[in-house]
Amino acid sequence: MKYIALIYTAANSAPAYGSAEFGPYMASYNTASERFATDRVLVSAEALEESSTATTLRVRSGKVETMDGPFAESKEQLGGFYIFECPTLDEAIRYAAMIPGASVGAVEVRPIVDFSKLPA
Amino acid sequence: MAEAASIGESIGRLVRNDGGRLLANLISNLRDFQLAQDSLQDALESALHHWARNGLPDEPSAWLMRTARRKAIDRIRRAARFRSKSAELAALIELDSEPGPEPDLIPDERLGLIFTCCHPALDRRTSVALTLRSICGLTTEEIARAFVVTPDAMAQRLVRARHKITKAGIAYEVPGPEAWGERLDAVLGAIYLTFNEGYAASSDALLRPDLCEEAIRLCRVLLALRPDEPETEGLLALMLLHHARSPTRLDAGGVVVALEAQDRRRWDRARIAEGAALVETALRRFRPGPYQMQAAIAALHAEAPSFAETGWHEIALLYAGLFALQQNPVFELNRLVALSYVAGPEASLAELDGIAAPLAAYQPYHAVRADFLARSGRATEAEAAYDEAIRLAGTEAEQHFLRRKRGEAREQE
Numbered sequence: 104m105k106y107i108a109l110i111y112t113a114a115n116s117a118p119a120y121g122s123a124e125f126g127p128y129m130a131s132y133n134t135a136s137e138r139f140a141t142d143r144v145l146v147s148a149e150a151l152e153e154s155s156t157a158t159t160l161r162v163r164s165g166k167v168e169t170m171d172g173p174f175a176e177s178k179e180q181l182g183g184f185y186i187f188e189c190p191t192l193d194e195a196i197r198y199a200a201m202i203p204g205a206s207v208g209a210v211e212v213r214p215i216v217d218f219s220k221l222p223a
Numbered sequence: 224m225a226e227a228a229s230i231g232e233s234i235g236r237l238v239r240n241d242g243g244r245l246l247a248n249l250i251s252n253l254r255d256f257q258l259a260q261d262s263l264q265d266a267l268e269s270a271l272h273h274w275a276r277n278g279l280p281d282e283p284s285a286w287l288m289r290t291a292r293r294k295a296i297d298r299i300r301r302a303a304r305f306r307s308k309s310a311e312l313a314a315l316i317e318l319d320s321e322p323g324p325e326p327d328l329i330p331d332e333r334l335g336l337i338f339t340c341c342h343p344a345l346d347r348r349t350s351v352a353l354t355l356r357s358i359c360g361l362t363t364e365e366i367a368r369a370f371v372v373t374p375d376a377m378a379q380r381l382v383r384a385r386h387k388i389t390k391a392g393i394a395y396e397v398p399g400p401e402a403w404g405e406r407l408d409a410v411l412g413a414i415y416l417t418f419n420e421g422y423a424a425s426s427d428a429l430l431r432p433d434l435c436e437e438a439i440r441l442c443r444v445l446l447a448l449r450p451d452e453p454e455t456e457g458l459l460a461l462m463l464l465h466h467a468r469s470p471t472r473l474d475a476g477g478v479v480v481a482l483e484a485q486d487r488r489r490w491d492r493a494r495i496a497e498g499a500a501l502v503e504t505a506l507r508r509f510r511p512g513p514y515q516m517q518a519a520i521a522a523l524h525a526e527a528p529s530f531a532e533t534g535w536h537e538i539a540l541l542y543a544g545l546f547a548l549q550q551n552p553v554f555e556l557n558r559l560v561a562l563s564y565v566a567g568p569e570a571s572l573a574e575l576d577g578i579a580a581p582l583a584a585y586q587p588y589h590a591v592r593a594d595f596l597a598r599s600g601r602a603t604e605a606e607a608a609y610d611e612a613i614r615l616a617g618t619e620a621e622q623h624f625l626r627r628k629r630g631e632a633r634e635q636e
Contacts, residue, residue: 104392106392189392190392190394191392191393191394191396192342192344192391192392192393192394193393193394193398193402195392196344197402213391214390214391214392
């Protein structure tokens with residue numbers, strides 16, 4: 104089964120670029136990613152630019168409406184994701200817990216729909 | 224007619240005693256709660272029909288299992304779910320072609336299913352409902368009544384939980400050693416929540432199924448399936464010891480009776496003996512945990528000849544140990560109560576300030592403070608503290624009890 108681990112963190116919760124803690128924080132991401140690759144559970148992963156760079160859009164009556172900023176006005180914003188291939192939720196949770204962002208924010212684990220397994 | 228009724232009774236007994244094991248086995252074969260429940264229901268209806276005509280088969284459980292599997296095959300074929308269920312269908316057909324299973328060859332899958340139902344990724348109360356439905360064999364209507372919600376609302380909650388188990392890939396298995404402790408905690412937590420739900424509801428016991436009994440039964444199943452687990456022993460002991468005192472907890476009018484005023488001769492001695500023996504067995508494994516320690520406290524209360532002759536010093540020490548383990552201020556509050564019977568109320572009163580902030584909205588904190596004040600001869604302050612406790616009380620029975628205590632505050636001056 105494929106699972107996506109969505110990483111939510113508040114604006115100033117992770118070490119800032121240029122601070123003494125930034126290097127080790129990024130290194131911990133590398134360590135985690137390497138572990139996921141070695142264990143052959145990593146499908147893909149990306150980090151996102153900060154949420155102030157986001158644009159939200161809706162199409163209404165055929166017209167595109169855009170808005171500055173992310174869709175949800177919450178303190179914790181989507182900052183990146185991993186996609187894992189794991190047999191059970193327990194395993195997905197075990198790997199998601201290794202994501203450094205889980206220690207400063209929260210990680211939402213969701214199964215990805217497998218369209219080949221849907222009933223006819 | 225009489226015979227049909229007795230067949231019905233036999234089936235009812237069978238479901239009660241073995242239904243959980245049959246259902247668990249079906250669920251683990253089918254990986255589908257709803258399909259398993261529907262197929263077992265089909266098999267029971269079929270049994271009512273066939274057994275009334277031909278009498279009980281030699282191995283009723285095996286008969287039900289075989290029939291339920293065939294009903295499942297029919298249902299899968301009818302619903303044209305070949306594509307999503309092809310693996311399960313093949314396995315079922317293979318099982319069906321085997322010679323008739325002996326009843327003791329039906330593997331007991333309940334342990335794995337308990338862990339599935341009580342997975343920490345599910346809502347706690349939903350876990351309780353799902354466990355009662357799948358392991359204890361309570362009907363959706365009975366569970367709805369126990370939780371005072373409509374059957375429709377309970378059915379929806381169960382559907383959502385089963386849906387999440389299937390879609391999120393929650394495994395049907397007993398967790399390995401790396402996750403054992405945490406997952407066992409979730410299971411024990413769900414069982415204790417079931418018990419407390421029953422404990423809180425004991426005043427209208429006639430209307431609601433006895434959740435305390437169900438929780439005890441479930442904990443016994445868990446212990447039988449995985450013996451020598453000290454926290455499971457601790458929880459079973461704790462529930463037995465609490466339940467032993469339940470006949471004296473409320474008076475005829477439904478008002479809470481304080482421990483010191485309870486008639487100890489009416490406590491259930493058999494349950495107390497069993498609970499106390501379990502605590503001893505558990506503690507001798509030298510892997511202490513919160514349920515064992517709470518059970519040890521309950522045993523000290525239950526075995527004390529009177530309120531005054533209770534081992535308050537030991538109880539205070541156990542609460543200190545619990546607080547060290549979990550940092551829950553309620554444990555500290557209880558420690559101070561026990562201490563007040565050893566060293567007097569003034570010392571405890573002085574220490575109470577340390578937990579005032581986290582327990583400001585907790586009714587028992589104010590009731591305890593009022594009691595310390597009254598026993599220290601400070602009646603006016605005691606009355607004010609009782610007023611706060613009464614304001615925070617959740618039930619009529621609690622309010623009534625607190626008002627009576629407030630009325631007695633001046634007598635201790």
